[in-house]
Amino acid sequence: MSDIRTILITGGAGFVGSSLAVAFRDDFPDVRVVAMDNLTRRGSELNLPRLQRAGVEFLHGDVRQTDDFAAAGHFDLLIDCAAEPSVQAGLGTSPKPVFDINLNGTINSLEAAARHDAAFVFLSTSRVYPIAALNAVAWSEADTRFEWIQHxxxxxxxxxxxxFPLHGSRSYYGASKLASELIAQEYAANAGMPVIINRCGVLTGPWQMGKVDQGVVSLWVLRHHFGQALKYIGYGGTGRQVRDILHVHDLYRLIRRQLDSVTSWDGSVYNVGGGRDVSVSLAELTGITREIVGRSVPLSSVPKTSTVDLRVYLTDNSRVSSAFDWRPQKSPARIIEDIYEWVLQHEDSLARLQPPTAAAVQPRRDGHRSQVGGR
Ligand SMILES: NC(=O)c1ccc[n+]([C@@H]2O[C@H](COP(=O)([O-])OP(=O)(O)OC[C@H]3O[C@@H](n4cnc5c(N)ncnc54)[C@H](O)[C@@H]3O)[C@@H](O)[C@H]2O)c1
Incomplete structure (x- = not known):
């Protein structure tokens, strides 16, 4: 970290980008941090005052425009967080915008990093793994979740x-990220750029503007707080789909560790996620959220499964854990408590982002916070 004077974070007003930007400024007040974002994600504009308070410079720019990078000035590290991050993106319409942002935007970011001899962190996704192959792993149905039973x-x-074998379709989103990974590895091999690739499972935490197609954990907390209905969609509509979840601060802790060995980054790929210990099914997520927020909301079922949904996804963190002596620290209950605390603090601005029609009951004003164990 000692050689890094300026960090450019693309997508720096988004959930992950802004969280990393603020955390770097908190820990390294002498490091200049520039957040570049075109503010297309609804809610990203709410991060601007927070970035300003932390001393992060905001650059209104688009990763699809090569010229937009110039205003950042010199930088030593680029963290690529700009994306259309929905796995549903491009379905039933043209996928070209997904590739323009996620693939061409990453190529432009690699070019900008090359101009400054900068190191490159690529935030990839577990969605690079093919859907049919993941869903073909043998499973059983337990009380509240599906379980993999095949190794x-x-x-x-x-x-x-x-x-895990990479043959098969993975969604336009997953394909755009896998293609970006391959190209980033070419810059590492041929241009000597220090590149590291973190294939992340579900990331979550405060400041995630949860939507139905992206950001499920914060969506759950927001809907419970604002009294809005939720749906279990797919796999029979019982809410047994499982994901591991990782608090964005645990991701920050990992990147900080990785920055201690920049000169040895060679384009290696690491699976990064909460792992089995920090995983939930939708039904379990409902139980924990109910307890923490202190209310239930109407829950309906849509049995039909989307073509890009997964029954189970859990990360084996062994490689990243042994390379960087890192482990996730925050449990599902702790993560949901953190998100709920943020919702309570920013209730008025978040209320304006909620769908107007779904309101069933008034938001809780008493800041109910029941303690649940197992952090
Ligand atoms: N959140 C997750 O669960 C998760 C999981 C795995 C990987 N990732 C990856 O992490 C990164 C950050 O995701 P996130 O959850 O913060 O998403 P996000 O939508 O909150 O943030 C992305 C930001 O990029 C900005 N953006 C979009 N198009 C842009 C463009 N053309 N130019 C500049 N900015 C643009 C958006 O306005 C937004 O602020 C993405 O690369 C995503 O693929 C996220």
Whole structure:
């Protein structure tokens, strides 16, 4: 970290980008942090005062425009967080915008990093793994969740390893990220750029503007607080789909560790997620959220499964844990408590982002916070 004087974070007003930007400024007040964002994600504009308070410079720019990078000035590290991050993006319409942002935007970011001899962190996704192959892993149905019962190439008792086969379709979103990974690795191999690739499972935490198609954990907390209905969609509509979840601060802790060895970054890929210990099914997420927010909301079922949904996804963190001596620290209950605290603090501005029609009851004004164990 000692050689890094300026960090450029693309998508720096988004959930992950802004959280990393603020955390870097908190820990390294002498480091200049520039957040570049075109503010297309609804709610990203709410992050601007927060970035300003933390001393993060905001650059209104678009990663699709090569010239927009110039205003950032010199930088030593680029963290690529600009994206259309929805796995549903491009379905039933043209996927070209997904590739323009996620693939061409990353190529432009790599070019900008090359001009400054900068290192490159690519935030990839577990969605690079093919959908049919993941859904073909043998499973059983437990009380509140589906469980994988088969351990094979790329599937350990902990979850998916980096050896999971890559053959098959993965969504336009997943394809745009896998293509970006491959190109980033070429810059590492041919231009000597220090590149590291973190294939993240579900990331969450305060400041995530949850939508139905992206940001499920914060969506759950927001809907419970504002008294709005939710749906269990797919796999029979019972809410047994499972994901591991990782608090964005745990991701920050990892990137800080990785920054201690920038000169050895060679384009390696690491699966990064909460792992089995920090995982929830939708039904379990409902139970924890109900307890913390202190209310129930109407829940309906849509049995039909989307073509891009997964029954289970769990990360095997073994490679990243042993390379960087890192482990997730925040449990599902702790994560949901953190998100709820943020919702209570920013209730008025968040209320304006909620769908107007779904309101069933008034938001809780008493800041109910029941303690649940297992952090
Ligand atoms: N959130 C997750 O669960 C998760 C999981 C795995 C990987 N990731 C990856 O992490 C990164 C950040 O995701 P996030 O959850 O913060 O999403 P987000 O939508 O909150 O943030 C993305 C930001 O990029 C900005 N943006 C979009 N198009 C842009 C463009 N053309 N130019 C500049 N800015 C643009 C948006 O306005 C938004 O502020 C993405 O690369 C995503 O693929 C996220």
């Amino acid at each position: 094979d190439t790329g599937v350990s008792p902990q979850g998916i390893t980096e050896e």
